[in-house]
Amino acid sequence: xxxxxxxxxxxxxxxxxxxxxxxxxxxxxxxxxxxxxxxxxxxxxxxxxxxxxxxxxxxxxxxxxxxxxxxxxxxxxxxxxxxxxxxxxxxxxxxxxxxxxxxxxxxxxxxxxxxxxxxxxxxxxxxxxxxxxxxxxxxxxxxxxxxxxxxxxxxxxxxxxxxxxxxxxxxxxxxxxxxxxxxxxxxxxxxxxxxxxxxxxxxxxxxxxxxxxxxxxxxxxxxxxxxxxxxxxxxxxxxxxxxxxxxxxxxxxxxxxxxxxxxxxxxxxxxxxxxxxxxxxxxxxxxxxxxxxxxxxxxxxxxxxxxxxxxxxxxxxxxxxxxxxxxxxxxxxxxxxxxxxxxxx
Amino acid sequence: xxxxxxxxxxxxxxxxxxxxxxxxxxxxxxxxxxxxxxxxxxxxxxxxxxxxxxxxxxxxxxxxxxxxxxxxxxxxxxxxxxxxxxxxxxxxxxxxxxxxxxxxxxxxxxxxxxxxxxxxxxxxxxxxxx
Numbered sequence: 001x002x003x004x005x006x007x008x009x010x011x012x013x014x015x016x017x018x019x020x021x022x023x024x025x026x027x028x029x030x031x032x033x034x035x036x037x038x039x040x041x042x043x044x045x046x047x048x049x050x051x052x053x054x055x056x057x058x059x060x061x062x063x064x065x066x067x068x069x070x071x072x073x074x075x076x077x078x079x080x081x082x083x084x085x086x087x088x089x090x091x092x093x094x095x096x097x098x099x100x101x102x103x104x105x106x107x108x109x110x111x112x113x114x115x116x117x118x119x120x121x122x123x124x125x126x127x128x129x130x131x132x133x134x135x136x137x138x139x140x141x142x143x144x145x146x147x148x149x150x151x152x153x154x155x156x157x158x159x160x161x162x163x164x165x166x167x168x169x170x171x172x173x174x175x176x177x178x179x180x181x182x183x184x185x186x187x188x189x190x191x192x193x194x195x196x197x198x199x200x201x202x203x204x205x206x207x208x209x210x211x212x213x214x215x216x217x218x219x220x221x222x223x224x225x226x227x228x229x230x231x232x233x234x235x236x237x238x239x240x241x242x243x244x245x246x247x248x249x250x251x252x253x254x255x256x257x258x259x260x261x262x263x264x265x266x267x268x269x270x271x272x273x274x275x276x277x278x279x280x281x282x283x284x285x286x287x288x289x290x291x292x293x294x295x296x297x298x299x300x301x302x303x304x305x306x307x308x309x310x311x312x313x314x315x316x317x318x319x320x321x322x323x324x325x326x327x328x329x330x331x332x333x334x335x336x337x338x339x340x341x342x343x344x345x
Numbered sequence: 346x347x348x349x350x351x352x353x354x355x356x357x358x359x360x361x362x363x364x365x366x367x368x369x370x371x372x373x374x375x376x377x378x379x380x381x382x383x384x385x386x387x388x389x390x391x392x393x394x395x396x397x398x399x400x401x402x403x404x405x406x407x408x409x410x411x412x413x414x415x416x417x418x419x420x421x422x423x424x425x426x427x428x429x430x431x432x433x434x435x436x437x438x439x440x441x442x443x444x445x446x447x448x449x450x451x452x453x454x455x456x457x458x459x460x461x462x463x464x465x466x467x468x469x470x471x472x473x474x475x
Contacts, residue, residue: 050449050458051384057451057458061471209447211472222471233475240441245470255475290474 046223047071054082054189055143056213060196063223064206073203074196078212081195084111085188087134087181093173094182098134102178104169112171114184114191114297121187121301122163124317128308129301130163130276134181142261142272154279161276190254190300193217197296207249216253217296232344235259235288235330243328243336244344248292251325254299256307257288273307284310288330292342294323315339376445378425380418381458392423392444392461400428405455414455430455447471 046063049071060074084107086092093111107115118131136157139149149157160180167174175182193210197217200208207220209228218228227247234241236259246253258281262271275282289306293299302321306314311329318327318339326342338344380388382405390401398421405414416430416437424444427437430452437452443461448470450459 048447048460048462050381050451050460052451052453052456052458055453057449057453059447059449059472061447209471214473214475216472216474228471229469231470231473233473235475238439240439242470242473253472253474257475260475288475 049075051075053078054192054212058213059211060200060208061211062200062205062208064208065204066200070200070203070205074200074210077199078192078196081110081188081192084108085114085184085192087138087183087185094184097173097175098181100175100178102174102176104167104172104174107171107173109171110191110195112168112173114187115166115173115182116168117191117297117301118184118187119163119166119168121305125305125309127163127276128282129186129305130161131182131184131186132161132163132166132175132180133274133276134183135160135179136274136276136279137183137185137272138181140270140272140274142263146261146263146270148265148268148270158276158279186256186304187297187301189213189215190217190252190296190298194252194296214255215296215300216248218248218251218253221249232290232328233257233259233288243330246292246328246342246344250294252293252296252299253290254293254296254303255288255290256300256303257330258282258284258307259288273304275308282308284308285332286311286314286329287332289314290328292325292327292340293321294325298323311337376423377462378420379460379462381460383456384458390420390425392420392425396422398422403457405457416452416455416457418459425450425459425461427452448473 048061050059084093093107121129165176189212210217227249231242258271271281289303291299291303326340329337376392378390401418419428424442426442432454445461
């Protein structure tokens with residue numbers, strides 16, 4: 001009897017055991033399915049955020065061993081850099097240089113580096129690219145309420161433009177003419193985008209795309225392993241009208257064009273790329289220049305230089321610039337020139 | 346008897362697991378549009394929800410001092426666009442329909458950003474240079 005009873009309990013136990021086993025199996029299968037489901041959706045596992053900074057939109061997309069805190073830190077770094085390079089933010093390095101009355105100013109090493117790059121572009125372009133156009137840019141006010149300044153005002157501003165009056169010694173910058181103004185906007189966004197990209201890559205990002213209002217740095221590849229796809233805006237085209245798409249990984253895509261920040265007045269078309277000889281928007285056969293380079297600041301500076309110098313002189317200089325990958329120039333007559341290693345799809 | 350019960354459980358289990366799997370694997374991924382006004386997330390819209398098109402008035406912006414600037418968003422069949430706005434450049438309107446992907450809808454004057462997650466971009470472009 002005792003034995004029988006023991007036997008029954010053993011049977012009961014074994015039944016329970018089977019149910020338990022079954023549920024364990026069910027849990028296991030469900031777990032596998034969830035895992036498969038998750039890995040199937042891996043292509044959606046990326047973080048992306050857009051914020052309005054630098055007077056434009058800034059989108060940072062990242063994937064890898066990353067979280068939202070990293071995105072926040074990246075935007076914080078961007079704000080920190082803007083607070084160094086901005087011409088309008090009171091107390092920025094550039095603001096302090098411009099308001100130092102000709103005295104030397106101690107700046108952040110990144111500001112000194114950026115100014116030195118700007119001066120190199122000035123030398124390369126024999127002064128056509130000049131970071132001391134600050135006063136002239138302010139007159140035209142392309143970022144605010146643009147207008148055509150009086151000739152006398154333009155001449156007054158032109159007298160302050162000369163990159164040779166900027167002296168950089170270590171982390172000290174001196175703008176000898178107290179009336180002159182440095183404006184780094186032609187190269188700062190590229191520099192910032194690259195700094196952000198480097199920060200992300202050093203902090204767990206396998207791939208990232210930093211887009212500061214159309215200035216782009218691509219780290220690695222997309223989340224699905226294919227190269228990042230960047231469309232090139234068609235000059236004077238509609239929002240969705242593109243010249244084509246280029247595929248990039250570990251590269252920077254920077255554009256300048258006479259179609260950005262421009263206005264029309266009394267039948268005239270005025271754009272923001274100013275000729276430091278005349279004080280007027282430059283007359284060029286290049287309406288847009290897109291550079292694909294390994295370093296963003298080089299690409300950004302050279303995209304402006306290409307518009308300033310025109311296609312022939314730009315082509316002659318282009319392939320010798322460090323980290324050059326390719327370029328797409330759109331000419332006034334509508335021709336599209338591709339140079340170097342670039343395929344427009 | 347015991348064995349039969351076991352196999353009934355197994356069979357039931359397989360049916361259950363298969364149904365769960367079907368739901369998981371064939372579910373269409375929803376695309377969410379997140380609407381930010383001056384950097385603050387104000388609304389999340391499931392673009393796939395419902396079949397009837399609908400409109401969304403977003404009052405925002407401070408490009409002028411009226412405090413009454415607006416963007417009117419239209420949603421239909423999993424996509425969204427700004428159909429009208431009082432911003433001075435109208436760039437947001439010209440951007441047209443967006444159905445997902447990395448390109449946000451941006452209206453700088455009204456400080457409006459709409460980002461998308463899930464779904465495909467349709468355009469298969471991650472950024473626009475220039």
